[in-house]
Amino acid sequence: xxxxxxxxxxxxxxxxxxxxxxxFTYLYDNYSPALYGLIVSIVQDKELANDVLQExxxxxxxxxxxxxxxxxxxxxxxxxxxxxxxxxxxxxKSYKEQQQNQSLNPxxxxxxxxxxxxxxxxxxxxxxxxxxxxxxxxxxxxxFQGYTQDEISKVLNIPLGTVKTRLRSAxxxxxxxxxx
Amino acid sequence: MxxxxxxxxxxxxxxxxxxxxAGERAELEQLRAKYPELNEAILNFEESLEKTATANAIQxxxxxxxxxxxxxxxxxxxxxxxxxxxxxQPQFARVYNNNLWKYLxxxxxxxxxxxxxxxxxxxxxxxxxxxxxxxxxxxRNTLQANNVLYKQGLQMxxxxxxxxxxxxxxxxxxxxxxxxxxxxxSKAVYIYTANMQQAPKGKQYQLWAIVDGxxxxxxxxxxxxxxxCELSKxxxxxxxxxxxxxxxxxxxxxxxxxxxxxxxxx
Numbered sequence: 001x002x003x004x005x006x007x008x009x010x011x012x013x014x015x016x017x018x019x020x021x022x023x024f025t026y027l028y029d030n031y032s033p034a035l036y037g038l039i040v041s042i043v044q045d046k047e048l049a050n051d052v053l054q055e056x057x058x059x060x061x062x063x064x065x066x067x068x069x070x071x072x073x074x075x076x077x078x079x080x081x082x083x084x085x086x087x088x089x090x091x092x093k094s095y096k097e098q099q100q101n102q103s104l105n106p107x108x109x110x111x112x113x114x115x116x117x118x119x120x121x122x123x124x125x126x127x128x129x130x131x132x133x134x135x136x137x138x139x140x141x142x143x144f145q146g147y148t149q150d151e152i153s154k155v156l157n158i159p160l161g162t163v164k165t166r167l168r169s170a171x172x173x174x175x176x177x178x179x180x
Numbered sequence: 181m182x183x184x185x186x187x188x189x190x191x192x193x194x195x196x197x198x199x200x201x202a203g204e205r206a207e208l209e210q211l212r213a214k215y216p217e218l219n220e221a222i223l224n225f226e227e228s229l230e231k232t233a234t235a236n237a238i239q240x241x242x243x244x245x246x247x248x249x250x251x252x253x254x255x256x257x258x259x260x261x262x263x264x265x266x267x268x269q270p271q272f273a274r275v276y277n278n279n280l281w282k283y284l285x286x287x288x289x290x291x292x293x294x295x296x297x298x299x300x301x302x303x304x305x306x307x308x309x310x311x312x313x314x315x316x317x318x319x320r321n322t323l324q325a326n327n328v329l330y331k332q333g334l335q336m337x338x339x340x341x342x343x344x345x346x347x348x349x350x351x352x353x354x355x356x357x358x359x360x361x362x363x364x365x366s367k368a369v370y371i372y373t374a375n376m377q378q379a380p381k382g383k384q385y386q387l388w389a390i391v392d393g394x395x396x397x398x399x400x401x402x403x404x405x406x407x408x409c410e411l412s413k414x415x416x417x418x419x420x421x422x423x424x425x426x427x428x429x430x431x432x433x434x435x436x437x438x439x440x441x442x443x444x445x446x
């Protein structure tokens with residue numbers, strides 16, 4: 001990302017807050033591929049990912065004033081917007097599918113989810129493929145499907161405390177792989 | 181607080197990935213301001229996350245950028261033509277008018293067809309009614325004429341100057357009756373045959389007067405004589421008789437075809 005360094009994040013943010021087209025072009029050209037990669041890895045569908053990417057950039061454009069540099073880097077903020085938008089899309093999609101197939105059983109997750117993870121070879125999904133099976137499921141549910149820890153405890157039928165400690169352990173492992 | 185242990189606990193990753201709950205976030209943000217090593221750990225993980233994401237970047241399709249620019253930066257050029265939309269309006273209005281004329285013309289044709297159809301309908305109705313009226317008128321005239329005849333006939337029956345001669349059926353001719361009315365002054369003979377059988381086709385009733393024992397022709401009785409019909413004048417007769425003869429009559433009566441006979445009272 002050599003081009004990114006030509007603007008410092010603080011400069012870019014202030015230009016974005018002025019809503020200049022140059023700032024948008026710069027932001028899009030430099031960040032959209034990484035965000036698109038993340039979105040694709042979550043929604044696992046190019047058509048959906050196209051819609052999500054557009055939503056994400058419109059959100060960034062409208063909510064840039066809400067970005068607080070003290071809480072994190074611009075990129076982290078962008079990634080979190082992308083992840084949330086992707087999960088929202090998945091949920092509205094699965095909601096629609098669920099309308100058509102009422103007999104969806106939450107217990108099927110353990111099997112179906114595991115297959116999803118193994119079939120995917122891109123982005124963070126590739127990273128979590130290296131994790132232990134029980135961690136994989138946790139990260140997939142938490143990060144890629146947006147389940148809260150409370151929801152995970154219910155879906156996997158394990159105590160909330162166990163979810164918390166296991167998620168932390170999974171993240172410690174994940175950090176090691178991300179660093180490489 | 182063992183900040184090192186805290187940093188190692190996985191909370192940093194949880195926070196950066198957006199997986200921490202509100203309480204965990206508040207705690208970390210508070211500690212972050214106090215402990216620069218925590219802040220550094222956060223920035224480090226953010227950077228490695230960014231690197232991972234960048235390493236797994238996928239170029240999005242080109243149309244997305246164009247679509248976004250169109251939404252976020254509506255070009256002034258796209259606003260300008262709005263002023264021109266007034267210019268083509270008269271033309272547009274003319275097109276509308278053309279269509280209006282078309283619709284009006286179509287409506288006129290439809291109305292004309294409907295009107296013509298109704299004209300035919302009413303005309304045929306009128307023709308029927310006129311024919312029926314003419315028929316009724318003719319019937320009424322006939323009835324009125326008959327009525328006059330019946331009245332005259334009735335008057336003749338009551339007339340004291342008329343000699344009434346009832347004619348009775350001969351054996352085998354029962355059901356047949358007729359009456360001769362004989363004017364005493366004018367000697368004119370009238371016949372009333374409403375109670376006679378209808379004469380067969382090609383045949384006609386003939387009235388005879390018996391004068392000095394010999395039959396004398398008085399006249400042919402028309403089949404359409406519904407009331408009292410006038411025949412010839414007879415000065416003297418002893419009796420009257422009706423025979424069925426060939427159409428036009430016979431010079432002498434066919435005695436076997438005599439239907440009714442009435443003697444004149446002296």
